[in-house]
Amino acid sequence: MRSGDTPSRRQLLALFSVSAILLAHQVWLTRMIAIQHWYHLAPLVIAVALLGFGGAGILVARQAGAITRHRPYWLLAPTLLLGPGMMAGVLLCGLVPLNMLALPWQSVQIGLLAIYALCLLPAFFFGALFVSTCFICWPQRAGRVYAMDMLGGAVGALGILPLIHSLGLERALLVLSLLSSLTGLVLAGVRNKTLVACGVAALAVLAGYPLLQLAPAEYKAQPLRQLERGSHLLLQTDGLGHRFSVLDSPGMHAAPGLSLGSSASAPRQWQWFTDGDSPVPLLLPPLPSPDFYHQVLGFAPYALLPVPQRVLILDIGALWHAWIASAAGARVVAMTAEDRESIDLLNRLKTRQPAGIYPDGMALIRSSPRRYLAFAPCCYDIVMLTVDSPEAGMAATQENYSLTRQGLEAAYQKLSAGGLLVIEVQLHSIPRETLKLVSMLTDFLNTRERPPPEHMAIVRDWRTAVIMVGASALDSDASDRLRTWARQHQFDLVALPGLKSGEANRYHRLSQDYHRPVSALLSGSADTGQYLFDLSTATDDRPFFFRFFRWQSLHRWLQATGPMWRQHLDWGYLLGLCTLLVGTLLATALLILPFRLAFRPHQHRRRAITYFLAIGFGFMFVEIGLLQKLSLLLDGAAVSMSAVLAAMLAGAGTGSLCQQHWRPGSRVMFRVLVVVALSAVIAPQILEMLFNLGAGWSLTLRLGHVLLLIFLISLPMGFALPHAIGRLQNASSATIAWLWALNGFASVLGTLGAGLIAVHAGLTAVMILAACCYLGAALSLKNLELN
Amino acid sequence: MNSYSAKSWLTRLLTALLLATMPVTAGDRQADRDRMVSELSGYGYDITLITDDRVLSAMRTVPRHEFVPAYLQVQAYADRPLPIGHGQTISQPYIVALMTQLADISPGMRVLEVGTGSGYQAAILARMTDRVYTIEIIVPLAASARVRFRELGLTNIIAKEGDGYYGWKAYAPFDRILVTAAARHIPPPLVAQLKPGGLMVIPVGPSWGAQRLMLVRKDDSGVVTTESLLPVRFVPLVSKQNAEW
CATH class of the missing domain: 1.20.1250 (Growth Hormone; Chain: A;)
Incomplete structure (x- = not known):
């Protein structure tokens, strides 16, 4: 067959299939990386895929003559190697002891990251070799070849998520890998030699499958918990976007924000992990008494607003706050979840522990926070957001539409008269998230001609701050109630109408006090342009709240942190x-x-x-x-x-x-x-x-x-x-x-x-x-x- | 070969290749320890400056290389955290020194450590007081630390595998408590087992990342407060008139 021939239907079908497998594998790998390490490494997959294409392109260009002479072999061989390549690459990745947290400290980790990426390369190389061979064999039909390549990729990209959802990640990879053997059969027809070759490829895939077990890297929270005596995995499920796991261990004691003065221990709980990290406590009976919740920092909004009717929590990870709202007597507690699988999972757990998991009567709404705010009925007395930024600024290039000016305004607009927008934010060693939020909130309060110092209260412990913004000015009764409660449970006030410097930084003394910079931001006298971090407002057009890095500050930054610069950068x-x-x-x-x-x-x-x-x-x-x-x-x-x-x-x-x-x-x-x-x-x-x-x-x-x-x-x-x-x-x-x-x-x-x-x-x-x-x-x- | 041991061998192989060109020092590494200690004594500022001779002296005598995996012993005296397996680390020497200095240990004090890890911190404490009690929840780490204490003759360390959240009631109250991994709240049982006038030291933040140290003080009347210390000199937000806030 000459190179100018038209590709047969079988060949076009094989091209469609290989392109679908390649794109599906690309999306699959982003899920694998999120589980093993961090989602933020996903661009690595795209880069590796493109490198695979580059390498294959070079080989094809150099061997163009041989390829056109022996076209059937050049088409069949990469098709059959694709499946084993995918399986082997994933198995090898699981063996690489990469620790992303140790990257700044250990140069060996850079080598491990490179090895991790290289493990993924063969699959893309084989797939790309097949596609490139098609292009070089039928240059006069480049449009049709290109179209099949694109359409196959489209089907692969769209089909992989439902496949993962219905079969789970491991079995989805098995199906993709076996599909490449089947494609080989379609391509070459059912003949003895072909059957043997496809059978060998399929057997290689099947031999690898029992060894395939996607597990989070050792430095993530879930594997650490699983090393504790008595710890066991209750269930694991793959959603469209994440893998969810629930663990039971006697060593789990989350009680975020529990007062120093409390004598109560953390309640009995399971913990729910997303991609092996970010544990969320799922409370089990016997449940704590309502008094227990009065002693945690998250109770602060209910000290300002004692009897809220309707509470909206815009993060399924904040189940802890649902219990607090319920204990505070809220009539309606609603919570958003971005995926249906989270809701299904919680409901399944609720049937096993009817008194626990989440408060009875709580409404679980399937929506992202921002989208729900666009269509949610008005109004709520409390609308709550949580901000949990990953370590080492890893979310700097990750979009987040809840923490933009438009996102915060949308939440604020859903407040009833006298309602509160509440944002819980983790404190970092050097103040940044809290200051950026205060700066953004001040901006939009000013645009609404509402004096920020009269509308904002902030209370904190040693680890977390709760920012509260009133739909109307906070009156003196509310302020007094918050003062009394904070004093009783040894929490520190950062902002409150009429707060004096002497009242701040008393129980949890921080070397970097928040009261003065926050006061400066509220009064508009702070010069944020000179700060170590970028505190500029995130918007829907630039939805990168967690980007704090500034080139202008790098020199000061290195001077300030000295030998500790690695940890703080x-x-x-x-x-x-x-x-x-x-x-x-x-x-x-x-x-x-x-x-x-x-x-x-x-x-x-x-x-x-x-x-x-x-x-x-x-x-x-x-x-x-x-x-x-x-x-x-x-x-x-x-x-x-x-x-x-x-x-x-x-x-x-x-x-x-x-x-x-x-x-x-x-x-x-x-x-x-x-x-x-x-x-x-x-x-x-x-x-x-x-x-x-x-x-x-x-x-x-x-x-x-x-x-x-x-x-x-x-x-x-x-x-x-x-x-x-x-x-x-x-x-x-x-x-x-x-x-x-x-x-x-x-x-x-x-x-x-x-x-x-x-x-x-x-x-x-x-x-x-x-x-x-x-x-x-x-x-x-x-x-x-x-x- | 299971996944963990395969990973471990791969790490060893790569690290060995990487370190092949570096000189390996045999013996008890006293010269390395002396160098490490002299570097530490210049670290920090104000309250985070390492000045306590007792701490430096303890760090000069404890062989840190015995507390890290064999393939990382070359790096044992560099001021950096090192992996000890199971996702855990041995803290960087500066943080160990600072924690010990802030704990202000005197002979005769009863000290509890929550999170034994490799056992290095307990070994430093054991040089400064008569009895150290240490608890580790991760089963293999607890076992290996016990073996290490025995081999190094650290007989004044009492170690057990268990849940540090509840402290060690049988030996309470304690003059000092060191917690090597911060939870999202300070465990009330630990606060209860701290003597009036006692101190608790907790590093906050990831072991590989930006850590600040927290001191929990219980005054003579039982009132508890915390103090967070940032071991870096940091220029805060300034006003438009260039005054620092």
Whole structure:
């Protein structure tokens, strides 16, 4: 068969299947990384996948002759190796003793991180080898090949979450791995040799499966608890976004904020872990008396507002506060949960412990906090948020729409007259989260012409602060009640109308007192621009509350912390930056240099280079921008990632097919690219309108609208690459390979860079940059042909 | 080979490769300890400055390398935390020194340590007082620490495996309590087992990350207060007129 032949249906089906497996595996790995280590390492998967593609591209480009001569083998071998590669990679990752917390201290951890990433590489390499082989075998059918690749990827991205949800993570990987053997069978047909080869591949997968047990790394909370005598796992379940585990151990004694003066011990409890961390106490009978809850810091709002009727808690992890609200006599206690699995899990546990787990009559609402605020009925006497920032600033580049100015305003608007917005925040060694929140709250109280010092009260112990913002000014009776309660239970007041300096920092003395900086922020006399941390307001366009790092302060920071700088530095932001730098170096080494040195493509022109770089950057900017924006409407990153990947790949794939049939000229193509640029600019506004309109819709309905919208946006984007490839028919294969490499290089940098651009300049800026890229591509269209 | 031992071997192999070029010192490492102690004595500021000769002297005599896994012994006297298995660490020497200094131990005091870990902190305490009681909830760590105490002849350390939340009622009350892992509240049983006039020292924050130390004081009348100390010199928020708040 010559290289110009049309691919058969079997071959196209195999390509569809391999692309689906690859994308599904990519999403699956983000879940694995979240369980074993941190979700924040997820960009690692994308980088590894792209490197796999780079490596395979180099091999295919170098062996193009051999591949076209022995095409059936080059197609079958990677297909069969894909499954065992996936299984082996995951098994090896589980053996790597990576400790992310020790990274700043132990250089060996950098090596372990590299090994961890390398374990994942073979699967992507084999998958990419198959896809690249298809492209090199059927260059005249690049549009169709590209379309099958994209559409397969879309199905994989969309299908993996329901698969994980129904089968669990381990079995989902088994299905994906076996599917690659089945694909081999489809590809080569049922013949003796093929049957043996596919059987061997399937057996290799099956042999690895019994060893597969995803477990959190040793430094996470759950494995530590499991080492205690008498500890046992009660249940474990995989949701769309997380793995949930419930443990019973006699050594679990959470009683957050219990007063120093209390003689009561922590109540009997189980603990609920999300991805092996963030334990939430689930109280069991015998339950403490209502008096017990009076002695915990979380009771502070009820000291200000003694008989609340309706309480809304915007975090399922704050079950502890539901018990406090119930003990305080709240008639209605409602709590939001981002996923149905959390609610199902709590209800299942409640049937085993009817008197415990959560207070009787509490309403569990399936919604993200922010989305619920958009459609929740008015009004609540208390609306509560909790802020629990990960160590080492690891959430610096993670979007959070509850802790933006718009998020806080939405919560404030749901308050009844005299109601309280309550935010519980963990204190860090050097004040930052609390000060940023006070700064943000002060800003929006000022815009409403409500004097901040008269509307805000803050009380704390040694570990946690409770910030309370009144819908109306706090009266002297309320202030007196809080004063008396705080004194009785030895909690410290940080802010309260009429509070004097001498009344603060008495029972839990901190070397960095909060009262004075908070007073300065409330009165508007603090100079936040000179502070060690970035205290600027997070907004829906820049929803990165946990980004505190400032370059201007780095020198002062190192001076202040001296030899302890490693422990105190915000590694999250720097890790993002390092990933970009390492990604750039690797992409240069693996994509740019090999093509540049090995093939010496002389026939390139500036326009072609600009075009391929621009569409590479543009596509990834749109993808990352939409992904971050949509986590607001789709209740979290996992569903958002799956939906955006699926819709964009399906849209681009369909666009590619349309291009193949229609073959538009350069004038039409110019208009198509301008439409893409305009779509990128208006997409955030459309999504905002969709949020306002559909916040209360079911997930299916929201997902349907989002998929349709992104499909429509990405459909014309799918024209760009096949159009250019078609225009480069006369160029040498080395030049085409070089331009592909440039496109891949731009994709790597675009993926890793878009997040950082969003952190600095906002999501709108990312989308505007995407529009500029597509406009740049449109302007490069003229004379794109190479001779 | 189970997953843990496979991981452990991989770590050892990698660390051994990494450290292959570094000089390995044999013997009791007195010179290394002296260097570590001289570095520690210049650390910190104000109350977190290490100045207590008794603490420094104890740290000069306790062989820290005996408390870390063999493959990490080369790094035993560097001022950094080290893994001891099961997700736990041996604290960095500065934090151990600071905790011990803040505890203000005198001979004859009855000291309870919650969270034995490797046993290094207990060994330092044992050099400064007559009796140290230590509890560890993680089963394998408790067992290995007991063996280590026996091998090093630390007979004045009484160790048990158990839940430190409830303290050790049989030997209470204690003059000093050191808790090596902070919970989200200070356990009331520990407060109850602290003598009037007693002190409790607790590091707050992750063992690999930014830790502050908390002192819990119980005055003679039984009133309890806490004090958090940040071992870094930090410039606070300033006003628009450049005055510090």
